[in-house]
Amino acid sequence: MDNGAVIPTTALAPDEAATLLRALEEPARLWPLLLDLMVRHLPCDACALLRHEGGAGGGQEGAGGGDEALLVPLATRGLSPDTLGRRFPLDDHPRLRAIAGGAAGPLRFPADCDLPDPYDGLIPDQGDRLHVHDCIGAPLAVDGRPWGVLTLDALNAGRFDGWEEAIAAWARLAEALAATVESRAAAVRQATMRPPAFDHQAEQQPADPRAGADMLAPPGASPAMAALLAEIDTVAASDLVVLVLGETGVGKELVAHRLHARSGRSAGPLVQVNCAALPEALVESELFGHVRGAFSGALADRRGKFELADGGTLFLDEVGELPAAAQAKMLRALQNGEIQRVGSDRNITVDVRVVAATNRDLATEVREGRFRADVYHRLSVYPLRVPPLRDRGADVLRLAGLFLERNRARLGLRNLRLSAGAERCMLVYPWPGNVRELEHAIGRGAIRARVARPPDGGVLTLTPVDLGLEDGEAAVATPAAEPPPLVPLPGVLPLREATEEVQRRLIQDRLQRHGGNWAQAARSLGLDRSNLFRLARRLGLRE
Numbered sequence: 156m157d158n159g160a161v162i163p164t165t166a167l168a169p170d171e172a173a174t175l176l177r178a179l180e181e182p183a184r185l186w187p188l189l190l191d192l193m194v195r196h197l198p199c200d201a202c203a204l205l206r207h208e209g210g211a212g213g214g215q216e217g218a219g220g221g222d223e224a225l226l227v228p229l230a231t232r233g234l235s236p237d238t239l240g241r242r243f244p245l246d247d248h249p250r251l252r253a254i255a256g257g258a259a260g261p262l263r264f265p266a267d268c269d270l271p272d273p274y275d276g277l278i279p280d281q282g283d284r285l286h287v288h289d290c291i292g293a294p295l296a297v298d299g300r301p302w303g304v305l306t307l308d309a310l311n312a313g314r315f316d317g318w319e320e321a322i323a324a325w326a327r328l329a330e331a332l333a334a335t336v337e338s339r340a341a342a343v344r345q346a347t348m349r350p351p352a353f354d355h356q357a358e359q360q361p362a363d364p365r366a367g368a369d370m371l372a373p374p375g376a377s378p379a380m381a382a383l384l385a386e387i388d389t390v391a392a393s394d395l396v397v398l399v400l401g402e403t404g405v406g407k408e409l410v411a412h413r414l415h416a417r418s419g420r421s422a423g424p425l426v427q428v429n430c431a432a433l434p435e436a437l438v439e440s441e442l443f444g445h446v447r448g449a450f451s452g453a454l455a456d457r458r459g460k461f462e463l464a465d466g467g468t469l470f471l472d473e474v475g476e477l478p479a480a481a482q483a484k485m486l487r488a489l490q491n492g493e494i495q496r497v498g499s500d501r502n503i504t505v506d507v508r509v510v511a512a513t514n515r516d517l518a519t520e521v522r523e524g525r526f527r528a529d530v531y532h533r534l535s536v537y538p539l540r541v542p543p544l545r546d547r548g549a550d551v552l553r554l555a556g557l558f559l560e561r562n563r564a565r566l567g568l569r570n571l572r573l574s575a576g577a578e579r580c581m582l583v584y585p586w587p588g589n590v591r592e593l594e595h596a597i598g599r600g601a602i603r604a605r606v607a608r609p610p611d612g613g614v615l616t617l618t619p620v621d622l623g624l625e626d627g628e629a630a631v632a633t634p635a636a637e638p639p640p641l642v643p644l645p646g647v648l649p650l651r652e653a654t655e656e657v658q659r660r661l662i663q664d665r666l667q668r669h670g671g672n673w674a675q676a677a678r679s680l681g682l683d684r685s686n687l688f689r690l691a692r693r694l695g696l697r698e
């Protein structure tokens with residue numbers, strides 16, 4: 156593109172504008188599409204759209220999220236995949252603070268600007284430091300309040316000369332789209348809000364309506380996770396009992412938080428009980444309360460968790476551990492919303508939505524007589540299964556971004572990032588402990604690396620060894636010695652058949668490398684497992 160050109164508008168073609176408007180129906184698609192168009196029309200090598208979260212001045216209606224003012228990426232182009240999972244505290248990133256902090260329009264940072272760049276180390280193949288480059292950022296506001304920031308980076312100095320007006324026009328377009336998205340979201344919130352009909356007197360604070368919600372869903376989530384999130388949002392609006400299923404550490408608790416946050420009960424309390432942690436003798440009293448004198452030590456009347464959750468949501472974590480007596484009482488509460496405090500035969504009616512979670516196979520527990528069938532049926536009105544991390548493709552890198560950023564801040568580093576080898580290993584390792592294991596691996600790895608070597612200019616790069624994934628490195632680095640080499644294709648095949656033959660051979664090759672494990676083969680091909688199945692069926696490799 157001609158550097159000197161002044162383009163007064165976004166220069167969107169009519170079909171591009173139409174695609175953008177259609178994407179308004181689906182914000183998850185909207186922002187990546189906007190950035191695709193920007194990369195097409197502007198001379199940038201990387202760009203990002205970030206939204207304010209938290210902080211006194213921070214952002215859109217509904218943003219809670221604590222006191223720290225953060226920018227959270229909604230979409231990125233030309234930045235490493237973990238960037239989408241990161242959070243950028245304004246206090247740690249002076250350039251972002253300058254852009255967000257009241258600039259009237261786009262703010263340009265010349266190549267010799269000595270403020271650290273938030274994307275140092277995050278533009279692939281640029282090493283640990285971004286050297287000479289051009290950088291511009293525009294604040295975005297909706298209804299006169301700060302909403303987010305748009306950033307553009309180019310790898311040579313002066314690349315944005317003459318493009319300031321065009322970039323300002325794109326920022327105005329982003330603002331217009333954000334305003335539409337926000338007003339639709341506000342309308343939906345309004346429509347699903349329940350009247351505050353209850354005096355909760357709850358000892359628990361009402362849950363922050365956004366707590367956990369964004370953590371669970373880094374933008375650009377895998378198809379498996381995107382499907383789950385859509386399902387959560389659908390069922391959240393109802394009052395159905397939900398049973399959240401999934402392996403340990405997949406994020407079931409965050410699902411429960413999101414269900415509450417997206418429900419019409421979000422202004423009410425979210426009361427959480429870990430059924431495995433309750434001493435057996437106290438389970439009933441904890442759940443249903445007791446009256447004075449019900450047992451020795453019951454010195455006063457006390458409400459249980461069901462009553463505390465009145466008007467809100469009761470989250471029964473590890474529900475498979477509930478003792479039989481408590482299960483029997485639970486049945487009544489689930490059937491007609493009635494409970495009795497221990498030591499009393501007075502019925503108390505509560506308005507509670509129950510969300511339960513377990514990593515046990517409850518159907519088997521029922522068959523083997525350890526869990527009551529009637530309670531199981533009441534609990535599993537709407538089962539939601541959270542996919543294991545190994546089936547979530549590149550989500551592992553986006554989640555890694557979130558944990559890298561947290562550890563970066565904790566260790567006071569300018570940047571904490573993954574080596575290319577570490578990224579590859581993460582994509583093939585099966586993560587039996589799921590997101591919890593990933594979180595711990597990065598936390599441990601960051602400390603290990605910090606002790607083992609000094610950061611280079613404040614940047615620490617985690618290797619497979621730091622993360623305890625060196626076996627994975629051996630596996631991904633193993634040359635294709637065992638599988639047969641890819642035999643050249645006969646030169647006479649038409650393009651389509653040749654392409655299919657290459658796909659067929661690549662899939663067979665990866666399956667062989669990964670001992671027939673489809674999920675790992677899919678990950679190494681950068682595909683979701685169900686997409687690989689579909690492709691393999693089309694190519695005649697599966698029934």
Ligand SMILES: Nc1ncnc2c1ncn2[C@@H]1O[C@H](COP(=O)(O)OP(=O)(O)OP(=O)(O)O)[C@@H](O)[C@H]1O
Pocket residue numbers: 370371372373401402403404405406407408409410512513514554557590591594
């Ligand atoms: N999508 C996510 N984003 C950020 N953190 C996550 C995500 N999913 C899980 N985690 C983190 O992983 C850890 C485990 O999550 P959580 O406790 O919700 O899992 P769980 O499925 O309830 O596990 P368990 O069955 O062992 O109780 C937590 O520290 C949680 O914050």
